[in-house]
Amino acid sequence: MDTKLDEIGKELISVIERFLQVVREKNMSGKPAINFTTDIYDDLEIDSLEAMDLMAEIEKDFNISVNAEELMAKRKVGEIADYISKIKLSKS
Amino acid sequence: MTRRVVVTGMGVLAPNGKGIQAFTDAIFAGKSGIGPITRFDPSTLDIKIAAEVKNFDAADYMPIAVVRKTDRFAQFGVAAAKMALDDAHLAEGNNDLAKAAVIIGSGLGGLNFHEEMMFTLLETSNPKKVAASSVPRISPNAVSAYIALQYKIKGPNQVISTACSSSAQAIGEAFHKVRNGKVDIAITGGVEATISLVNMALYQAMMVLGTPVDGNLETASRPFDKTRNGFVMGEGAACLVLEEMNHALTRGATIYAEVAGFGSNCGAYHMVAPDPTGEDAKEAMQEALNDAELRVEDIDYISAHGTSTKFNDLAETKAIKSLAGKRAFDIPVSSIKSMIGHTIGASGALQAVAGCLSVTHNCIPPTINLYNPDEECDLDYVPNKARKKDVNVVMSNSFGFGSNNASLVFIKPPKKT
Numbered sequence: 001m002d003t004k005l006d007e008i009g010k011e012l013i014s015v016i017e018r019f020l021q022v023v024r025e026k027n028m029s030g031k032p033a034i035n036f037t038t039d040i041y042d043d044l045e046i047d048s049l050e051a052m053d054l055m056a057e058i059e060k061d062f063n064i065s066v067n068a069e070e071l072m073a074k075r076k077v078g079e080i081a082d083y084i085s086k087i088k089l090s091k092s
Numbered sequence: 093m094t095r096r097v098v099v100t101g102m103g104v105l106a107p108n109g110k111g112i113q114a115f116t117d118a119i120f121a122g123k124s125g126i127g128p129i130t131r132f133d134p135s136t137l138d139i140k141i142a143a144e145v146k147n148f149d150a151a152d153y154m155p156i157a158v159v160r161k162t163d164r165f166a167q168f169g170v171a172a173a174k175m176a177l178d179d180a181h182l183a184e185g186n187n188d189l190a191k192a193a194v195i196i197g198s199g200l201g202g203l204n205f206h207e208e209m210m211f212t213l214l215e216t217s218n219p220k221k222v223a224a225s226s227v228p229r230i231s232p233n234a235v236s237a238y239i240a241l242q243y244k245i246k247g248p249n250q251v252i253s254t255a256c257s258s259s260a261q262a263i264g265e266a267f268h269k270v271r272n273g274k275v276d277i278a279i280t281g282g283v284e285a286t287i288s289l290v291n292m293a294l295y296q297a298m299m300v301l302g303t304p305v306d307g308n309l310e311t312a313s314r315p316f317d318k319t320r321n322g323f324v325m326g327e328g329a330a331c332l333v334l335e336e337m338n339h340a341l342t343r344g345a346t347i348y349a350e351v352a353g354f355g356s357n358c359g360a361y362h363m364v365a366p367d368p369t370g371e372d373a374k375e376a377m378q379e380a381l382n383d384a385e386l387r388v389e390d391i392d393y394i395s396a397h398g399t400s401t402k403f404n405d406l407a408e409t410k411a412i413k414s415l416a417g418k419r420a421f422d423i424p425v426s427s428i429k430s431m432i433g434h435t436i437g438a439s440g441a442l443q444a445v446a447g448c449l450s451v452t453h454n455c456i457p458p459t460i461n462l463y464n465p466d467e468e469c470d471l472d473y474v475p476n477k478a479r480k481k482d483v484n485v486v487m488s489n490s491f492g493f494g495s496n497n498a499s500l501v502f503i504k505p506p507k508k509t
Contacts, residue, residue: 020157020160056220
């Protein structure tokens with residue numbers, strides 16, 4: 001994996017963790033471990049409304065505009081990082 | 093045979109105590125929960141005091157996945173329901189709990205998040221910045237829905253919103269649902285998370301909020317005192333588990349009190365002001381007594397709505413006198429709002445819990461900050477110090493904007509045989 005994508009992935013994971021407020025979880029067994037293969041819907045139990053809120057966070061954090069339909073079709077953290085990286089590449 | 097309804101679990105988040113034990117200690121010690129506003133910067137307000145629930149971490153009571161999707165008011169409800177269900181030893185998976193009713197009172201719903209989104213929109217001038225998940229956070233029935241979701245409770249699920257009488261109405265409806273055989277168990281009570289900039293500004297504008305005397309913030313709420321000048325905004329929640337008596341006895345549940353009567357009406361007098369004669373409030377109290385098949389002579393304690401406004405406390409005093417005649421002067425009447433402020437839609441539920449605790453402990457919580465008698469408020473308001481007394485019958489009053497009146501009657505449960 002290239003360094004750029006790796007960096008974006010790490011930042012994305014921190015955005016998701018902040019969004020999910022995982023640091024506040026008291027039940028440690030319920031604390032999700034997020035990596036590139038994590039499915040944000042199945043593994044993190046993010047619902048469709050929350051996914052839209054998360055999308056807004058991603059736009060803000062990475063300073064990009066995403067296509068909602070395209071982004072919502074991505075399920076895994078790695079796929080989303082890849083999508084963000086492509087948008088950032090097309091901007092530069 | 094008439095089904096009887098008992099209270100088998102209670103949970104409370106009050107400004108002067110979280111949990112039943114802390115709340116019990118606080119109300120009988122006359123402990124105030126009023127202080128400076130800390131939830132936001134109140135510097136632009138004239139009124140900078142409130143009764144806040146301190147050190148509440150929603151994650152102590154529910155998964156973080158629920159915490160992040162909910163407004164403070166719904167979190168209060170889920171937390172209080174958890175405490176009440178734990179107290180009643182009812183857990184998810186219990187077949188009867190799965191069929192229970194959830195009926196909660198809230199006057200204002202998810203106003204904190206609503207406000208946050210309004211500010212976001214104002215600051216950005218971009219409607220797209222409003223969170224997609226806003227509506228289910230703000231909706232008043234988020235509270236009853238999340239309680240049901242957490243415990244998989246599939247019976248009737250309602251939120252009743254009648255301003256300051258919301259939770260008394262909710263408890264009354266839940267009581268009748270159990271008594272009428274619709275359900276064997278009901279989770280009921282009330283919630284309100286009122287301490288936000290806009291909400292404080294709204295009530296400040298109505299000029300209904302009280303101010304302290306001599307700089308002591310805790311004196312701002314002084315029901316029935318001659319110098320009273322308004323209520324203190326409070327936040328909180330209380331939940332009660334109501335259960336058909338035989339159902340409770342069969343499973344060996346601890347019983348706090350029996351719910352015996354409920355009366356409710358609308359005085360159709362004014363949207364905000366109480367009818368100064370108190371006759372509508374009296375009718376609600378009389379109906380609750382009739383429902384309980386009790387007489388005025390049976391009342392040991394009246395837990396007053398007692399907001400600390402000029403008009404409410406006077407009208408309520410008149411209502412009690414109209415109901416009880418000469419005996420009114422022999423009935424202890426007190427207002428826990430002197431300690432916890434006015435928690436709006438949660439106030440009836442907090443009073444209900446306090447009423448049940450009175451029955452359990454044979455003790456009457458005081459009206460604190462009552463040092464200057466008002467000639468027109470001339471009943472026994474249990475000033476400043478709790479009173480030990482046999483308490484078999486408690487009447488609890490809640491009166492809301494819109495001339496909305498509700499009274500509940502709690503009695504000592506039958507002795508175990």
